[in-house]
Amino acid sequence: MEMIAEPERFRRACDEARRSGTEVGFVPTMGDLHQGHARLIKAARDDGCLVALSVFVNPLQFDSAADLRAYPRGLERDRVVATSLGVDLLFAPSESAMYPRGRPGISVDPGLLGERLEGSSRPGHFRGVLTVVAKLLNLAGPCRAYFGEKDAQQLALVWRMADELNVPVQVMGCPTVREFDGLALSSRNARLSPQERRASVALFEALSEAATQVRQGERRGDVIRAGMARRIAAEPLAALDYVAVVDERTWEDVGQLDGPARALVAARFGATRLIDNARLPWSGGEDMHNGGMHGLPREGA
Ligand code: PAJ
DSSP: OEEEOOHHHHHHHHHHHHHTTOOEEEEEEOSSOOHHHHHHHHHHHHTTOEEEEEEOOOGGGOSOHHHHHHSOOOHHHHHHHHHHTTOSEEEOOOHHHHOTTSSOSOOOOOTGGGGSTHHHHSTTHHHHHHHHHHHHHHHHOSEEEEEEGGGHHHHHHHHHHHHHTTOSEEEEEEOOOBOTTSOBOOGGGGGSOHHHHHHTHHHHHHHHHHHHHHHTTOOBHHHHHHHHHHHHHTOTTEEEEEEEEEETTTOOBOSBOOSOEEEEEEEEETTEEEEEEEEOOOTTSOOTTTOOOTTSOBTTO
């Protein structure tokens, strides 16, 4: 595995791979690699790509300095994990290499969807995400870029950015990897106390209950949302941030379920904020355990 810190060298390495006839599969991350990231890397390998992984904790997308400071960093461990997962290029730039003039004066406006849900709880978050993703995709060049459904709103926004700004990248969505009890893998999980860890399963249970309600014929968005909120409220260690049921194409709140939809939830467990989401079962569609993102190229598709 080749390790690269300079952006222009990363660009050249991706260009060279393409010149030799290999497709580049790019997996952007903030490091602290876990099985969720491994899933994206595997998808890129299975697609026959040269696998490029970036590790960069992007300050632009953190709304609090404390959260940025607390974000786990361990490049040496990530290097070992990336090597064992078969990554070909590891791009790990410094902050000054990515932002030599400090905060960029030009950034990507995520539009209205960027202000809802995660965007409303974390103002400026998606502007920071899309700006760094645009930079990373510009360096990687024409490629397949892999993102997790764990961050479904991020995936949808990256897909829209690529579509609306003609970024020569195929955005690939990969299913969420979960712990044995359903908790979605996340770098933040390590911050949970044992009690909070036990309580955190409430997120997956709220999503599972929403799916069960739909399977039993419930179509009213408000009723599904209320059921999810009740499940979170029943957990004393959880503080609900939001529950939502959105149309998977428009991301508008669903009044009456009549097509592919996604349930989303965000809650705090002590100082740790967790998010999760799942596609709701829909006739003709897949259920929440193997669902792909509607309107996005699916892995293997
Ligand atoms: P990070 O949180 O490191 O996640 C990197 C990628 O891994 C994202 O596409 C995310 O959705 C995916 N991922 C995380 N947990 C997952 C899980 N349990 N199952 C499947 N995929 C999972 O997301 C970011 O970094 C940043 O915002 C980034 C896109 C790199 C821009 O800075």
